[in-house]
Amino acid sequence: MKLSDLVGEMSNPIHFLNRPVPQELMLELLNYAIWAPNDGLREPWRFIFADNQNGGLMQGLQEPAPAYLLVVMREEADRHKREEDFAAVCCMIQNFRLLAHEHDLGVRCTLHDWMYDRSRAETFGVLGSERIAAVLELGYVTAHLKEKPEAPELQLRFELL
Amino acid sequence: MNLSELIRERRSIRKSNSRPVEQELVVELLSSAARLQPPIDAGSWRVVYAGTPEANKRLVDCMLAQMSQSKLGKLIPGKLLDVFKKRFTDIPAHVIVMSTVGPDRLTNDRNYASVCGMMQNFQLLGWERGLGMLWDTESIIQHEGFFKGIGLRKDERFVGILHLGYYDKAPRSRKRTPAEQKWTVFQGHAT
Numbered sequence: 533m534k535l536s537d538l539v540g541e542m543s544n545p546i547h548f549l550n551r552p553v554p555q556e557l558m559l560e561l562l563n564y565a566i567w568a569p570n571d572g573l574r575e576p577w578r579f580i581f582a583d584n585q586n587g588g589l590m591q592g593l594q595e596p597a598p599a600y601l602l603v604v605m606r607e608e609a610d611r612h613k614r615e616e617d618f619a620a621v622c623c624m625i626q627n628f629r630l631l632a633h634e635h636d637l638g639v640r641c642t643l644h645d646w647m648y649d650r651s652r653a654e655t656f657g658v659l660g661s662e663r664i665a666a667v668l669e670l671g672y673v674t675a676h677l678k679e680k681p682e683a684p685e686l687q688l689r690f691e692l693l
Numbered sequence: 694m695n696l697s698e699l700i701r702e703r704r705s706i707r708k709s710n711s712r713p714v715e716q717e718l719v720v721e722l723l724s725s726a727a728r729l730q731p732p733i734d735a736g737s738w739r740v741v742y743a744g745t746p747e748a749n750k751r752l753v754d755c756m757l758a759q760m761s762q763s764k765l766g767k768l769i770p771g772k773l774l775d776v777f778k779k780r781f782t783d784i785p786a787h788v789i790v791m792s793t794v795g796p797d798r799l800t801n802d803r804n805y806a807s808v809c810g811m812m813q814n815f816q817l818l819g820w821e822r823g824l825g826m827l828w829d830t831e832s833i834i835q836h837e838g839f840f841k842g843i844g845l846r847k848d849e850r851f852v853g854i855l856h857l858g859y860y861d862k863a864p865r866s867r868k869r870t871p872a873e874q875k876w877t878v879f880q881g882h883a884t
Binding site for chain 1: 694699
């Protein structure tokens with residue numbers, strides 16, 4: 533599938549099916565997703581996978597989902613590098629979202645206040661030198677309707693220098 | 694080219710050829726890039742575009758303003774500065790991206806994450822059409838004179854410039870660390 537064919541399809545709301553998410557597939561997709569641009573090839577990301585087949589794993593923190601992927605980022609001392617690294621992680625997550633969509637996997641990329649709470653993050657195995665960049669809520673979705681929803685009029689804010 | 698090949702084969706392009714970049718194409722790709730995002734707050738980012746020789750010159754002047762005026766910059770021979778300038782003015786087009794600053798860290802991070810995702814879509818969609826890009830965040834351009842030059846507003850932060858151009862040859866890939874080596878499975882019950 534070409535990327536340009538996905539335009540418009542990605543905005544459908546995501547409803548998860550009650551099916552396990554195989555780790556092997558996650559790794560297969562991530563090994564493509566990590567071809568995101570990243571400054572100095574620092575590859576600032578790391579992954580913590582949490583299966584939620586028994587439910588309730590992140591109750592109160594996240595919406596229910598068959599599985600979660602915590603995307604963890606190494607924190608550089610330099611503010612500018614931290615910003616570049618966060619951008620790189622976001623590009624990698626975007627790659628992953630697109631690839632997952634092709635496999636009928638829905639990805640909700642979420643950022644919440646609890647992720648800034650160090651002691652909370654530590655309970656998931658996040659190190660002191662790291663932070664949670666985002667938590668991905670993952671699950672299979674019904675095969676995507678090929679018909680694309682009516683595109684809302686997009687106000688592109690584009691100006692000339 | 695399928696999606697995984699596209700993602701795997703895209704490269705950052707540091708050397709473009711002289712083929713012009715059409716503004717209509719840039720607008721089309723930006724619109725598509727935005728529509729590959731979850732229903733987003735379209736108000737959370739803005740783009741300023743430089744794609745004519747005059748606009749490019751203005752951009753390069755404000756990129757280098759700080760450098761040429763600084764103490765260190767005064768020591769840089771004029772010729773070297775010209776070489777530096779030419780490197781940038783030779784690039785056919787530039788997309789400058791800014792995101793809206795919110796009242797708190799979470800809003801800022803969300804807006805920033807969303808626009809970065811859009812920019813990755815844009816880079817991939819460009820690559821699909823043979824258009825190369827380089828995402829420039831050099832700290833040397835991050836100064837007041839530059840922000841003023843690009844018209845950055847009080848409620849905005851600068852995200853990056855994408856330098857756009859067609860290329861003759863894509864650089865070779867640099868090996869990535871396999872995801873398996875960066876993978877942990879959470880066992881416990883944290884909450």
